[in-house]
Amino acid sequence: MAIIKIKNLRKVYKTHKREAGLFNAVKSLFVRHYETKHALKGISFEVQKGEIVGFIGPNGAGKSTTIKVISGVLFPTEGEVNVLGFTPWKDRVKYVENIGVVFGQKPQLVWDLPPIDSYHLNKDIYGIPEKVFNKRLNYMIKLLDIGDFIKTPARDLSLGERMKCKLVAAMLHNPKLVFLDEPTIGLDVIAKDKLRDFIKDTNKRYGTTFIITTHDMQDIERLCKRIIIINHGEIVYDGNLKHIKSKALSSKVLDVKLLESKDHFKLKGCRVLKVGKYGMKIKVDTNVTSIKKVMDYLVDNYDFADLTISDPPIEEIIKKIYEK
Amino acid sequence: MRKYVGIIKSGFKVAIAYRFEFFVTLITAPISLIVFYFLWKSIFEYTGVGILQGFTFTEMVSYYLLNLVVGFFTWSRIERWMEEDIRYGHMIKDLLKPVNYFFQAFYFELGLSALGIVVQAIPFFIIGLVFFDLVMASWINIAFFVVSLLLAHILYFLISYIIGLTAFWFQRIEGLSRAKKPIIHFLSGGLIPLTFMPLMFQDISKFLPFQYIRFIPISFYLGKYELNSMFTLLAIQVIWVLLLYTLAHVMWNNAFKKFAGAGA
Numbered sequence: 033m034a035i036i037k038i039k040n041l042r043k044v045y046k047t048h049k050r051e052a053g054l055f056n057a058v059k060s061l062f063v064r065h066y067e068t069k070h071a072l073k074g075i076s077f078e079v080q081k082g083e084i085v086g087f088i089g090p091n092g093a094g095k096s097t098t099i100k101v102i103s104g105v106l107f108p109t110e111g112e113v114n115v116l117g118f119t120p121w122k123d124r125v126k127y128v129e130n131i132g133v134v135f136g137q138k139p140q141l142v143w144d145l146p147p148i149d150s151y152h153l154n155k156d157i158y159g160i161p162e163k164v165f166n167k168r169l170n171y172m173i174k175l176l177d178i179g180d181f182i183k184t185p186a187r188d189l190s191l192g193e194r195m196k197c198k199l200v201a202a203m204l205h206n207p208k209l210v211f212l213d214e215p216t217i218g219l220d221v222i223a224k225d226k227l228r229d230f231i232k233d234t235n236k237r238y239g240t241t242f243i244i245t246t247h248d249m250q251d252i253e254r255l256c257k258r259i260i261i262i263n264h265g266e267i268v269y270d271g272n273l274k275h276i277k278s279k280a281l282s283s284k285v286l287d288v289k290l291l292e293s294k295d296h297f298k299l300k301g302c303r304v305l306k307v308g309k310y311g312m313k314i315k316v317d318t319n320v321t322s323i324k325k326v327m328d329y330l331v332d333n334y335d336f337a338d339l340t341i342s343d344p345p346i347e348e349i350i351k352k353i354y355e356k
Numbered sequence: 357m358r359k360y361v362g363i364i365k366s367g368f369k370v371a372i373a374y375r376f377e378f379f380v381t382l383i384t385a386p387i388s389l390i391v392f393y394f395l396w397k398s399i400f401e402y403t404g405v406g407i408l409q410g411f412t413f414t415e416m417v418s419y420y421l422l423n424l425v426v427g428f429f430t431w432s433r434i435e436r437w438m439e440e441d442i443r444y445g446h447m448i449k450d451l452l453k454p455v456n457y458f459f460q461a462f463y464f465e466l467g468l469s470a471l472g473i474v475v476q477a478i479p480f481f482i483i484g485l486v487f488f489d490l491v492m493a494s495w496i497n498i499a500f501f502v503v504s505l506l507l508a509h510i511l512y513f514l515i516s517y518i519i520g521l522t523a524f525w526f527q528r529i530e531g532l533s534r535a536k537k538p539i540i541h542f543l544s545g546g547l548i549p550l551t552f553m554p555l556m557f558q559d560i561s562k563f564l565p566f567q568y569i570r571f572i573p574i575s576f577y578l579g580k581y582e583l584n585s586m587f588t589l590l591a592i593q594v595i596w597v598l599l600l601y602t603l604a605h606v607m608w609n610n611a612f613k614k615f616a617g618a619g620a
Contacts, residue, residue, distance in 0.1 A: 103452060105451045124451065125455065133452050140449045142366055145370060152366075153363065155362070157455060159358060
């Protein structure tokens with residue numbers, strides 16, 4: 033069942049621009065140059081219930097704009113959006129009861145109060161029964177390990193602590209649909225792991241649908257089966273993460289540990305990335321040559337102790353797509 | 357309803373978080389009362405008149421005492437919160453909650469004011485009764501006073517909220533916000549009873565919302581009007597609330613379109 037249906041979504045901004053300098057600043061008091069920016073150029077996609085979708089793209093690609101439109105705080109210029117049966121920006125108050133949103137870069141807790149007070153506020157606003165509230169809160173406190181600081185005013189928390197607390201605030205009412213805009217920004221490795229586990233667990237337990245934008249490819253690899261890549265306001269890829277890997281992958285990386293020091297590795301379709309005294313890293317272009325040929329060449333010419341073949345990191349694949 | 361009780365509670369908690377500011381008013385409020393007490397005492401003694409512009413000395417003291425009490429109901433700094441939220445795009449956090457923005461702002465500030473009302477306004481009222489010859493008004497006058505006070509609270513909030521909404525167009529409204537307080541204070545009779553003003557000023561005041569914030573509720577308590585006039589004045593106060601609420605509503609719809617159109 034598709035819970036998000038988006039058809040031909042367009043968004044045009046009007047912004048004003050001015051050159052640097054005092055004179056231009058004064059001039060802009062009287063004359064303003066407006067510029068139209070096409071943030072979204074007609075994107076369409078659907079999301080099924082229970083999916084975790086990675087929404088990725090370079091800075092300024094239109095990720096946040098899309099999230100804002102679907103969460104009801106931004107009007108599109110054109111297009112149809114249907115989420116859980118609502119047109120988000122028209123029926124805002126009713127609609128937002130069903131969703132949870134975390135903007136990594138914006139404060140969402142009551143700044144002067146400890147997070148626990150924000151949670152109680154949410155309990156009242158969303159009308160969560162006391163029992164359910166306590167159960168969910170305890171579950172999340174345990175899973176995210178935030179028990180130590182939910183009684184400290186939000187302004188005194190660190191970035192990572194606040195992020196985890198924000199996530200809890202957005203999830204207390206058990207929303208069917210959750211948007212996370214850069215949820216792992218500024219988190220350490222352990223915190224990132226906890227957050228990802230939490231997302232996975234919630235998805236499994238409640239069938240919650242997640243849409244996650246991130247620049248951290250580890251998030252994507254750990255969480256998402258499906259990714260949507262957006263660039264310059266257009267969707268450039270929408271599909272399986274594995275599929276894009278095999279499709280975009282025309283190369284493999286070979287890591288060879290040698291028993292003897294030898295140089296001059298030369299073979300068509302291969303590029304030496306790194307070479308040490310007892311090892312080297314080779315990138316193989318599988319369009320030109322095959323792994324077998326490279327292996328044969330290695331066996332014939334080298335005495336090696338170990339060999340690993342791996343895909344280039346996902347970052348490289350994404351970079352390739354961005355640059356297209 | 358539970359939504360709004362929750363919001364009031366969180367406003368109350370924020371007020372407590374800022375308890376230093378609260379203690380400061382605990383000291384400054386009586387000081388202004390003492391200053392006005394001695395100022396008018398010497399004015400009455402110097403002029404040697406029993407009644408000045410319709411006020412006896414005791415009534416004058418009562419006026420400032422009630423002025424102090426009313427002041428705890430009629431204040432708002434919502435425009436400062438709004439300005440910040442709009443300028444930094446933080447308003448998104450409120451828009452993502454299933455509540456009407458106006459009511460959420462209103463109840464939040466009600467929670468903020470609650471502390472002052474409970475811990476200061478009511479004690480000051482009692483202190484007035486006991487130590488400053490404040491007369492206990494007739495129950496009719498008290499009823500008018502209370503209703504008018506609640507409307508005054510809403511009026512003050514509406515004016516601040518409308519100023520806050522202008523931040524959608526102007527971004528920075530610090531100047532407007534700073535000017536607001538003394539202007540309303542003066543025009544509402546917070547500095548001096550409006551009967552001391554020229555007649556033309558008083559006539560114009562009838563058609564402005566400001567005198568309904570302090571002067572009218574206080575005069576109701578002091579029994580300065582006939583029953584008929586009280587009804588008329590209360591009606592005008594209600595009309596002002598409705599007018600400003602409508603204006604705020606229209607402005608919000610446009611502002612939301614602008615905000616949502618420009619992309620937070």
